[in-house]
Amino acid sequence: xxxxxxxxxxxxxxxxxxxxxxxxxxxxxxxxxxxxxxxxxxxxxxxxxxxxxxxxxxxxxxxxxxxxxxxxxxxxxxxxxxxxxxxxxxxxxxxxxxxxxxxxxxxxxxxxxxxxxxxxxxxxxxxxxxxxxxxxxxxxxxxxxxxxxxxxxxxxxxxxxxxxxxxxxxxxxxxxxxxxxxxxxxxxxxxxxxxxxxxxxxxxxxxxxxxxxxxxxxxxxxxxxxxxxxxxxxxxxxxxxxxxxxxxxxxxxxxxxxxxxxxxxxxxxxxxxxxxxxxxxxxxxxxxxxxxxxxxxxxxxxxxxxxxxxxxxxxxxxxxxxxxxxxxxxxxxxxxxxxxxxxxxxxxxxxxxxxxxxxxxxxxxxxxxxxxxxxxxxxxxxxxxxxxxxxxxxxxxxxxxxxxxxxxxxxxxxxxxxxxxxxxxxxxxxxxxxxxxxxxxxxxxxxxxxxxxxxxxxxxxxxxxxxxxxxxxxxxxxxxxxxxxxxxxxxxxx
Numbered sequence: 001x002x003x004x005x006x007x008x009x010x011x012x013x014x015x016x017x018x019x020x021x022x023x024x025x026x027x028x029x030x031x032x033x034x035x036x037x038x039x040x041x042x043x044x045x046x047x048x049x050x051x052x053x054x055x056x057x058x059x060x061x062x063x064x065x066x067x068x069x070x071x072x073x074x075x076x077x078x079x080x081x082x083x084x085x086x087x088x089x090x091x092x093x094x095x096x097x098x099x100x101x102x103x104x105x106x107x108x109x110x111x112x113x114x115x116x117x118x119x120x121x122x123x124x125x126x127x128x129x130x131x132x133x134x135x136x137x138x139x140x141x142x143x144x145x146x147x148x149x150x151x152x153x154x155x156x157x158x159x160x161x162x163x164x165x166x167x168x169x170x171x172x173x174x175x176x177x178x179x180x181x182x183x184x185x186x187x188x189x190x191x192x193x194x195x196x197x198x199x200x201x202x203x204x205x206x207x208x209x210x211x212x213x214x215x216x217x218x219x220x221x222x223x224x225x226x227x228x229x230x231x232x233x234x235x236x237x238x239x240x241x242x243x244x245x246x247x248x249x250x251x252x253x254x255x256x257x258x259x260x261x262x263x264x265x266x267x268x269x270x271x272x273x274x275x276x277x278x279x280x281x282x283x284x285x286x287x288x289x290x291x292x293x294x295x296x297x298x299x300x301x302x303x304x305x306x307x308x309x310x311x312x313x314x315x316x317x318x319x320x321x322x323x324x325x326x327x328x329x330x331x332x333x334x335x336x337x338x339x340x341x342x343x344x345x346x347x348x349x350x351x352x353x354x355x356x357x358x359x360x361x362x363x364x365x366x367x368x369x370x371x372x373x374x375x376x377x378x379x380x381x382x383x384x385x386x387x388x389x390x391x392x393x394x395x396x397x398x399x400x401x402x403x404x405x406x407x408x409x410x411x412x413x414x415x416x417x418x419x420x421x422x423x424x425x426x427x428x429x430x431x432x433x434x435x436x437x438x439x440x441x442x443x444x445x446x447x448x449x450x451x452x453x454x455x456x457x458x459x460x461x462x463x464x465x466x467x468x469x470x471x472x473x474x475x476x477x478x479x480x481x482x483x484x485x486x487x488x489x490x491x492x493x494x
């Protein structure tokens with residue numbers, strides 16, 4: 001008798017993200033200290049952000065404005081009444097031994113955003129990810145860990161309080177993601193949105209955007225969640241994806257071998273490509289929240305909410321849909337063009353100046369992006385204006401110059417700027433499209449290469465490329481390639 005092996009259990013991950021975005025205000029959330037990145041340690045502090053006795057915080061109104069705009073961009077409901085709370089915990093870089101945050105009455109709740117996954121075939125799949133809440137809070141300081149202390153013979157840590165009191169919004173997602181790829185794309189979409197809004201620069205390398213992942217694993221089809229583990233210390237979107245993929249595999253292996261999953265906080269080790277245990281995870285009761293007595297509750301006036309709503313720009317997901325449906329670009333093209341807000345603005349200004357969408361997209365994603373990557377520049381650093389790029393494209397489409405000549409002109413336009421039309425006239429690079437002139441040139445080329453002509457007519461038809469190259473060489477690339485190729489083909493067959 002043959003017995004069937006038990007079916008292998010299939011698992012799925014349940015993933016949610018907590019994303020902290022530093023707001024791009026000039027001053028901190030409750031005082032007038034600067035938020036400039038890179039200042040000398042402990043040079044941007046005052047009695048208020050250091051929590052000295054007798055001081056009173058005052059909410060920076062721009063922080064409220066940016067939080068509300070971010071909440072509306074994430075399709076959240078803006079609270080008619082919200083408040084600040086004290087979150088108690090003890091850590092060397094927290095001078096007050098509590099953090100001013102929002103607990104049960106946040107500024108925004110119940111939203112969503114749309115992510116788009118583009119597969120290898122260029123097909124796009126959209127998915128909505130729920131947003132549980134968005135709240136305002138102050139940042140803690142920064143610990144700088146040193147090596148051995150020469151006097152005491154032990155390691156030491158230094159504290160920089162410049163970040164203390166820097167304004168943050170924390171965005172908490174619903175546990176709607178199932179893969180590391182979805183989570184990485186969600187984090188990127190958050191960054192796109194805050195950059196489009198201008199409320200945060202989203203620079204992960206400077207700590208302006210930080211993501212903590214909550215992840216559990218369960219048998220597919222089971223409603224109950226597994227034991228949740230938090231992962232910290234991921235400094236790139238690819239690290240988020242790799243950390244999640246590793247943790248999914250680790251948890252499945254533990255479950256299969258009968259080991260318990262512990263609710264804990266783990267760190268991602270980039271060098272070893274693994275997560276390691278850091279500490280047991282706190283619950284909300286451990287923080288002993290209570291209302292912040294030094295700050296009044298917040299009520300956003302309907303007129304102010306309406307004004308801030310009207311100031312929202314077109315957001316990345318809406319742009320992607322518009323580019324695909326109205327302009328006819330592919331999902332891949334739209335994804336590249338909408339990822340960087342500066343490139344999006346450059347692209348749209350180029351279109352407004354009269355360029356065709358596909359040509360503008362090709363130049364931006366091809367030669368111009370290649371130059372930016374090689375020189376480590378951004379689109380705002382080049383001398384070629386969107387209007388000049390539109391002019392260059394129009395010269396090609398009018399057969400005034402060839403694409404080859406345009407590519408030769410591009411380096412000078414990128415570094416020096418100016419008018420492509422004026423540069424073409426100055427260098428005498430106008431394309432030769434006159435039929436009689438082209439016919440004469442082709443006759444000269446054929447007469448100069450009788451051996452190759454005989455080989456072509458004996459069946460070696462690939463030599464047409466050779467003759468075309470000779471025509472372009474004689475004209476320094478100025479011959480209209482389409483017209484010249486058609487005329488050459490007729491001459492060769494004749």
